[in-house]
Amino acid sequence: MSDRNSTGGFLPSRPVRRFGKKSLLSAVIAIFTLMLSYGAWWWIVARQGEKALVDWVEIQRSYGRQITYTRLIQSGFPGSVRLELRDPRVEFDGWIWRGNSLVLTASPWAVSVFDVTAGAEQRGRMVLDGQSEPFSLTVSSLRGQLQFRHGQFQSSYWAGQDMEVRLKHRQLTYRVTELQVRTSQDGPHQTDWKIRVRKLMLPQSLSAPLGPDIGHMDISGQLVGNATGRNLRQWLSNWRNAGGRMEIKSLDIGYAPLQVTGEGVISLDPQLQPVGTFHARVRGAMTAVDRLVADGRINPGASLAVKLMLAALSKKPASGAGERYLDLPMVLRRQILFSGSMQLLRLKTIQW
Numbered sequence: 001m002s003d004r005n006s007t008g009g010f011l012p013s014r015p016v017r018r019f020g021k022k023s024l025l026s027a028v029i030a031i032f033t034l035m036l037s038y039g040a041w042w043w044i045v046a047r048q049g050e051k052a053l054v055d056w057v058e059i060q061r062s063y064g065r066q067i068t069y070t071r072l073i074q075s076g077f078p079g080s081v082r083l084e085l086r087d088p089r090v091e092f093d094g095w096i097w098r099g100n101s102l103v104l105t106a107s108p109w110a111v112s113v114f115d116v117t118a119g120a121e122q123r124g125r126m127v128l129d130g131q132s133e134p135f136s137l138t139v140s141s142l143r144g145q146l147q148f149r150h151g152q153f154q155s156s157y158w159a160g161q162d163m164e165v166r167l168k169h170r171q172l173t174y175r176v177t178e179l180q181v182r183t184s185q186d187g188p189h190q191t192d193w194k195i196r197v198r199k200l201m202l203p204q205s206l207s208a209p210l211g212p213d214i215g216h217m218d219i220s221g222q223l224v225g226n227a228t229g230r231n232l233r234q235w236l237s238n239w240r241n242a243g244g245r246m247e248i249k250s251l252d253i254g255y256a257p258l259q260v261t262g263e264g265v266i267s268l269d270p271q272l273q274p275v276g277t278f279h280a281r282v283r284g285a286m287t288a289v290d291r292l293v294a295d296g297r298i299n300p301g302a303s304l305a306v307k308l309m310l311a312a313l314s315k316k317p318a319s320g321a322g323e324r325y326l327d328l329p330m331v332l333r334r335q336i337l338f339s340g341s342m343q344l345l346r347l348k349t350i351q352w
Helices: 021-062 232-239 285-293 301-312
Strands: 066-068 070-077 079-084 087-092 093-099 103-108 110-118 121-128 131-138 141-149 150-169 172-185 188-202 213-224 245-255 258-268 274-284 327-333 336-339 342-346
Touching: 021 070, 021 103, 021 110, 110 150, 121 188, 232 342, 245 274, 285 301, 301 327
Parallel strands: none
Antiparallel strands: 066 087, 070 079, 079 103, 087 093, 093 121, 103 110, 110 141, 121 131, 131 150, 141 150, 150 172, 172 188, 188 213, 213 245, 245 258, 258 274, 274 327, 327 336, 336 342
């Protein structure tokens, strides 16, 4: 059959292209080969991820950090590589953490980045004042991310929502609406870190002077120095002897009506007690005194002397407008925090 053209003539019919059996077979073989190659690649990557995790656990054990689990389950094909640790447990120098499961997932094209999710309930023991204290942790959401480069740890991110920590023996409960922690390696002997806290509620039994609610805490800094040790005290001693220090580059705490900002440096003395220098700017001190008087924590007569002292020490903002603030250089030594010659706070001895 022919087609009529625009001049009324006829054009020869166009032949219809048909795929023969050979073409169809070639396409099937190509698809099958691609699927087989991807499957092989996925399993190789999954095995490499599993081996990297097992090797990392063995390295931690060599440093005295005991990491155990009952089962390691690999799944996820053909999507993300999924490694699940059943009944994970971490123990180091009396500190114990354990949970029901810990899941790590990674794209088969980027196995250097692992997303981490944990169960809603964790428990364990911590060392406080030299005593072992059982604790439980419940969260509505706890997730994180671990990033490696050339097989070495590079950075981490952890985020928790609606967290509640209970200390069994002390019968104390702490609640946090939002917690974020970030760390990243900045060279072999420096670790950058950042902590963000929203709505920290202290236990009522602590009778915090301005109430139990701390609105926010934003702290960032750098941990300088590297060390190893079979226990925490040995690690701290080696870290101190290597010149280790904690640099607080930015601190911002909202504990209404107080607003505290500052920076500082912390290290350890030969007895492994903290020493350091700090610079803080405090706003809202006058209002805080009024609240302490209203709550009966300060005698009304004594509050006048306190306010006169605060007025003498406070400064006006550089712009001349806004609330006056306290500009406090501070030094921590012999477990006493000084501002000039004035003692502000005496710290308890830390039992490592």
